[in-house]
Amino acid sequence: xxxxxxxxxxxxxxxxxxxxxxxxxxxxxxxxRGPDGTRGLLPGVLQRFSTAAAAEEPxxxxxxxxxxxxxxxGNFVDSASGKTFPTxxxxxxxxxxxxxxxxxxxxxxxxxxxxxxxxxxxxxxxTAYERSRILLRFADLIEMHNxxxxxxxxxxxxxxxxxxxxxxxxxxxxxxxYYAGWADKIHGLVVPADGPHHxxxxxxxxxxxxxxxxxxxxxxMFAWKVGPALxxxxxxxxxxxxxxxxxxxxxxxxxxxAGLPEGVVxxxxxxxxxxxxxxxxxxxxxxxxxxxxxxxxKIVLELAARSNLKPVTLELGGKSPFVIMxxxxxxxxxxxxxxxLFFNQGQCCCAGSRTFxxxxxxxxFVEKAKARALKRVVGDPFRKGVEQGPQVRIALxxxx
Numbered sequence: 043x044x045x046x047x048x049x050x051x052x053x054x055x056x057x058x059x060x061x062x063x064x065x066x067x068x069x070x071x072x073x074x075r076g077p078d079g080t081r082g083l084l085p086g087v088l089q090r091f092s093t094a095a096a097a098e099e100p101x102x103x104x105x106x107x108x109x110x111x112x113x114x115x116g117n118f119v120d121s122a123s124g125k126t127f128p129t130x131x132x133x134x135x136x137x138x139x140x141x142x143x144x145x146x147x148x149x150x151x152x153x154x155x156x157x158x159x160x161x162x163x164x165x166x167x168x169t170a171y172e173r174s175r176i177l178l179r180f181a182d183l184i185e186m187h188n189x190x191x192x193x194x195x196x197x198x199x200x201x202x203x204x205x206x207x208x209x210x211x212x213x214x215x216x217x218x219x220y221y222a223g224w225a226d227k228i229h230g231l232v233v234p235a236d237g238p239h240h241x242x243x244x245x246x247x248x249x250x251x252x253x254x255x256x257x258x259x260x261x262x263m264f265a266w267k268v269g270p271a272l273x274x275x276x277x278x279x280x281x282x283x284x285x286x287x288x289x290x291x292x293x294x295x296x297x298x299x300a301g302l303p304e305g306v307v308x309x310x311x312x313x314x315x316x317x318x319x320x321x322x323x324x325x326x327x328x329x330x331x332x333x334x335x336x337x338x339x340k341i342v343l344e345l346a347a348r349s350n351l352k353p354v355t356l357e358l359g360g361k362s363p364f365v366i367m368x369x370x371x372x373x374x375x376x377x378x379x380x381x382x383l384f385f386n387q388g389q390c391c392c393a394g395s396r397t398f399x400x401x402x403x404x405x406x407f408v409e410k411a412k413a414r415a416l417k418r419v420v421g422d423p424f425r426k427g428v429e430q431g432p433q434v435r436i437a438l439x440x441x442x
Contacts (some may be wrong), residue, residue, distance in 0.1 A: 100133050101424035105193040107139040109291040112148055112311065115155035116304030118291075122147040127313075129287055132200035132432040133422060141287050144312035146320040149279065152308035153326050156250045156277040159305030166247050166275045170226035177222035177272060179300035181215040184293060188212065191289060193424075195261055198288045200431040201386055202423045206261075214265045214293070221269035228274060247275035249328035252321045252352075254314075254342070255290070256334045257283035257434050258389040264290050267331055268297075268307065279308045279327070281318055285434050287311035314338060323349040333357040333391075357391065364394035368402040376410045384418060387433055 110126075111118035119142075126140040144152075160166055165173070184191065191214075192207035201210075231243040251271045255263035260283065271278050282290045294309050310317050322330055322345035329352055332342045336358040346354045364382050366375045382394025399407045423431030433439050 098422050098425075100131070101422050103193050103197040103424065105190045105197065107194070107288060109288070109295055110139050110141045111291075112142045112144055112152070113291060113294050113307070113309040114148070114152045115159075115308065116298060118295075121145065121312075122151070127284065127311075129198055129285070130435075131197060132434055135436075138197060139288065141311045144281070144310035144317040146316065148310055148312070149281075149317055149320040149324060152279040152310050153250060153252075153321075153324050155305040155308055156279050157326055159303060160247070160249055160277040163277075163303050163305060165277060165303050165306045168275070170228070170275075173273065173275065174222040174225040176301045177218050177225065177269070180297050180302075181218040181222070183296040183300055184211065184215040184218065187292075187296065188215075191261065191292060194292055195286075195289045196423050196431070198286045199257065199260060200423055200434055202428050202431055204426070204428075205386070210259070210261055214261050217262075217265040217269055221273040224270075225273040245274075248353075249276060250326060251276045251278040252324065252327040252330045253278055253280040254318055254321065254330075254332045254334065255280065255282060257285040258386060258391075260286040260289050261293065263333055264293065267333075272302075272306070276329075277306045277308075279310065279321060281321055282309065282311050284311065284313050318342075319345060322346055325350050327352055329353050329355075331355040335359055359391050361396055362392050362394055364397045366397065366399045366403070366407065368400035370400075370403070372403055372406055372410060376407060376414050379407075379411060380414045380418075384415075384430060387430055389434065389438070 109118060111120055113119075121142040121144055123143070123145060125143040125145075127143045128137040129139055129141050130136065131138050142148075188211045189207060192203060192211045195201065195206045195210065196203040228245050230245055233241040233243060235241040253267040253271070255267055264280070267280065268278065280290065290309055291311070294307055297307055298304075310321075312318070319341075321327065322332070322342045327350075330342065330346050332339060332354065333356075339356045339358045343354050343356065346352045362382075364379050366372075366379065379394060379397050383397075385393065388395075397411075419427055419429045421428045421431070
């Protein structure tokens with residue numbers, strides 16, 4: 043489902059990009075790590091990876107970072123250890139904020155809060171219509187805070203502000219309305235049976251859902267994971283990616299403003315080997331969903347199996363082919379192939395990372411594709427007209 047939604051996102055961004063080229067509103071005026079995993083400022087990053095003739099002065103993001111703690115049982119709290127980790131500006135490598143670093147003890151607290159909210163709280167017992175209304179109010183709040191959310195996402199992730207503000211944040215609101223609509227339309231079945239028997243299929247919430255999201259689309263991944271779980275009446279613990287923890291914390295606050303009961307959604311920030319592993323192997327988590335790399339997906343699946351054999355949903359990376367036949371409009375195909383590969387700085391699970399071109403038009407396509415790539419506008423993602431900001435961290439330059 044996430045792949046289909048990502049494809050829809052690409053289509054909408056293409057349409058918006060065409061509209062922007064005809065005259066769109068101006069854009070408003072994160073973590074680099076070396077290959078060895080160290081953090082810190084890399085001088086001249088903007089100059090090195092920008093098409094600008096001189097080093098750009100980074101644009102100050104129009105948003106304040108207000109939420110950096112763990113969200114457990116409706117409250118923002120420090121980690122049990124008191125440890126924090128820096129989330130960095132991908133443009134410069136400078137620290138944006140220090141975020142509470144969760145480990146196994148914090149995951150235990152979050153799961154306990156989710157379990158109590160499911161077993162004793164009002165959320166699973168609430169009518170589906172009431173759950174739907176809360177999700178609809180949440181969507182309204184997202185729209186009200188569109189610019190702040192988009193700015194936070196760009197600052198922490200490096201994606202173009204125009205992409206975040208015009209496409210991704212509005213899609214989060216739309217997704218929440220979509221899932222809100224499903225809340226009171228989940229029906230069971232009455233099955234015909236031989237003899238004097240009544241056979242009924244009843245759909246019930248599964249319980250506590252553990253969710254682990256990646257860094258490439260933090261907001262959308264939040265929506266794709268959290269929306270369905272809440273619509274069905276579950277409670278959850280979500281672990282953000284350590285590179286991009288800020289936007290999930292921000293919109294989780296809005297979710298509680300919309301009327302979500304305490305303990306239903308818990309958000310922990312931290313690292314895979316500690317917080318992620320604790321969540322995947324937790325005996326009181328009933329269902330697990332993970333989006334990320336194939337190698338990590340194998341580990342998550344094993345941890346889930348070795349604990350309580352909880353069901354797992356995995357959405358992992360792929361190599362998506364782009365096929366161009368000899369009767370294609372070459373100019374149009376070049377633009378589509380360029381977008382399929384470079385969208386979101388190439389950090390996309392359904393990126394068109396393999397292009398197959400018919401031999402009759404191969405030379406023409408390669409020449410035009412090269413010319414289009416050289417025209418790509420790289421720079422500060424807060425600047426109007428920039429097509430590509432920095433990778434979320436420096437090490438990815440060797441992989442994406």
